[in-house]
Amino acid sequence: MAMPKLNTDYERRPYWHSTMPLIHSRAGRQLPDSVDVAVVGGGYTGVAAARKLALQGAKAVLLEARNLGWGASTRNGGIVHPGYKWGPQSLTKRWGAATARAIYAETLEATELVFGLIRDNDIDAELRPSGWLELAWGPGHAAEFPEEAAALNAFGARARVVEKDQLRTEIGTAAYHGGLAIEPGGVLHPGKWFAGLVGLAERAGADLHDETAVRSIRRQADGRFVVETIRGAILARDVLVATNGYTDGAVPSVRRRIVPIGSYIIATEPLPEDLAHELSPTGRAYFDTRNFLSYWHVSADRRLIFGGRVSFLPTSVDRTARLLFRRMLEIHPQVAGHRVAFSWGGKVAMTFDRMPHIGRLGGIMHAVGYSGTGVLMSTYLGTRAAEWLGGGAPPALAKLRFPLVPAPYEGRPWFLPAIGEYFRLQDRLAVRGGARSSAASDEATSTGS
Numbered sequence: 001m002a003m004p005k006l007n008t009d010y011e012r013r014p015y016w017h018s019t020m021p022l023i024h025s026r027a028g029r030q031l032p033d034s035v036d037v038a039v040v041g042g043g044y045t046g047v048a049a050a051r052k053l054a055l056q057g058a059k060a061v062l063l064e065a066r067n068l069g070w071g072a073s074t075r076n077g078g079i080v081h082p083g084y085k086w087g088p089q090s091l092t093k094r095w096g097a098a099t100a101r102a103i104y105a106e107t108l109e110a111t112e113l114v115f116g117l118i119r120d121n122d123i124d125a126e127l128r129p130s131g132w133l134e135l136a137w138g139p140g141h142a143a144e145f146p147e148e149a150a151a152l153n154a155f156g157a158r159a160r161v162v163e164k165d166q167l168r169t170e171i172g173t174a175a176y177h178g179g180l181a182i183e184p185g186g187v188l189h190p191g192k193w194f195a196g197l198v199g200l201a202e203r204a205g206a207d208l209h210d211e212t213a214v215r216s217i218r219r220q221a222d223g224r225f226v227v228e229t230i231r232g233a234i235l236a237r238d239v240l241v242a243t244n245g246y247t248d249g250a251v252p253s254v255r256r257r258i259v260p261i262g263s264y265i266i267a268t269e270p271l272p273e274d275l276a277h278e279l280s281p282t283g284r285a286y287f288d289t290r291n292f293l294s295y296w297h298v299s300a301d302r303r304l305i306f307g308g309r310v311s312f313l314p315t316s317v318d319r320t321a322r323l324l325f326r327r328m329l330e331i332h333p334q335v336a337g338h339r340v341a342f343s344w345g346g347k348v349a350m351t352f353d354r355m356p357h358i359g360r361l362g363g364i365m366h367a368v369g370y371s372g373t374g375v376l377m378s379t380y381l382g383t384r385a386a387e388w389l390g391g392g393a394p395p396a397l398a399k400l401r402f403p404l405v406p407a408p409y410e411g412r413p414w415f416l417p418a419i420g421e422y423f424r425l426q427d428r429l430a431v432r433g434g435a436r437s438s439a440a441s442d443e444a445t446s447t448g449s
């Protein structure tokens with residue numbers, strides 16, 4: 001059967017923007033001359049840090065180049081999932097049992113933190129704690145699931161294998177070789193959650209500024225930092241860099257460790273109730289084990305929110321809409337005939353070990369590189385960075401060395417097309433039964449979105 005044609009009258013902006021509360025502009029407000037902490041970047045990481053710093057009584061300022069939430073924090077897929085790119089076994093192989101357990105536990109703590117903030121403050125973020133289902137793209141991937149489920153259970157994340165012939169109880173597709181259902185986590189409305197977090201930060205007394213790009217940061221002889229913004233300089237005892245996939249040249253040491261990658265999403269019009277139920281009987285989030293992965297869920301208003309990594313080359317939301325539309329119908333042909341209403345994209349930050357990083361480089365603190373785990377880990381690491389700056393203990397993740405991109409690199413990832421071709425080949429081999437690519441065969445639990 002011929003593939004239906006994609007309508008072209010969709011809106012080219014995040015669906016979430018059309019349904020989230022307006023975040024009023026904080027542009028032009030007077031900047032302080034000196035602060036305890038300057039936070040650079042106004043997404044989940046920066047706003048969570050600014051909130052916590054204000055609660056701790058620190059004098060802090062948040063500097064956002066565009067407007068609050070302009071980055072990935074109001075563009076993402078809304079999949080809230082503990083865990084990293086690497087499953088418990090790989091974490092153990094790489095960093096030893098104690099560190100592996102400690103850093104995995106931090107993702108479970110992150111889930112508690114985000115879910116707790118939403119519940120305790122009655123934030124309307126459309127939170128659905130329904131867990132998620134990882135879907136095996138190749139038979140070799142499904143064969144790895146039983147061992148992964150055992151390891152996840154041992155690390156405190158309740159998980160079970162869903163055999164291929166049982167998949168229909170979880171999802172309306174026969175396109176996969178089996179599933180791994182993981183209970184902690186779920187989905188939320190990223191824009192509503194961000195607006196709620198901004199509200200919490202302002203109520204705590206955080207000083208937030210839009211349209212204040214930071215140009216450079218340099219250290220003075222007395223140890224303090226001069227933060228040069230387009231609106232003047234601020235003297236800061238400490239600086240937290242929270243710019244993730246939008247990291248620019250203001251902090252070269254962080255940029256040399258991050259590869260920004262495009263991730264794209266389409267959202268359909270609201271689907272009929274019976275179709276929405278057929279696609280997602282349990283309301284979980286879904287993603288598959290491909291390198292060019294897809295991630296999706298049915299939203300509270302019954303839209304299929306379907307995202308993926310479709311290109312490692314510069315591209316457009318029209319081209320990615322066509323690619324995602326085709327992929328969506330390969331997985332869920334039942335959706336044919338329903339309009340796509342929105343198409344958009346944004347940048348995620350990959351690191352060379354595919355782990356988030358928190359720490360200091362040249363005295364400047366960073367919390368970045370979420371590699372697909374950012375909806376949870378950004379709020380968590382922003383909060384932990386603030387606690388650390390206030391004299392608290394660093395998180396276990398701070399033990400990981402933050403690797404440099406192993407190539408001459410100043411922010412333009414010229415090597416991505418080659419990596420993309422390698423990933424594409426791995427995805428083709430997987431269909432013939434190959435194991436998952438990369439160092440670990442037990443890699444699990446990251447949308448990589």
Ligand SMILES: Cc1cc2nc3c(=O)[nH]c(=O)nc-3n(C[C@H](O)[C@H](O)[C@H](O)COP(=O)(O)OP(=O)(O)OC[C@H]3O[C@@H](n4cnc5c(N)ncnc54)[C@H](O)[C@@H]3O)c2cc1C
Pocket residue numbers: 040041042043044045046063064065066067068069070071072073074075076077078079080081212213214215242243244245246247248250263264265295307344345346347348349367368370371372373374375376378447449
């Ligand atoms: C399409 C898409 C889908 C995704 N889906 C998921 C998902 O389903 N689940 C998941 O866990 N993660 C997902 N992510 C990733 C997740 O959204 C991010 O990891 C998270 O939002 C990062 O938050 P952040 O605050 O660190 O960065 P961001 O929200 O990206 O904010 C960084 C901010 O820094 C600002 N900035 C940059 N340079 C400067 C400067 N020099 N001066 C001042 N400000 C500066 C930028 O303007 C930007 O607003 C997705 C991302 C995208 C793009």
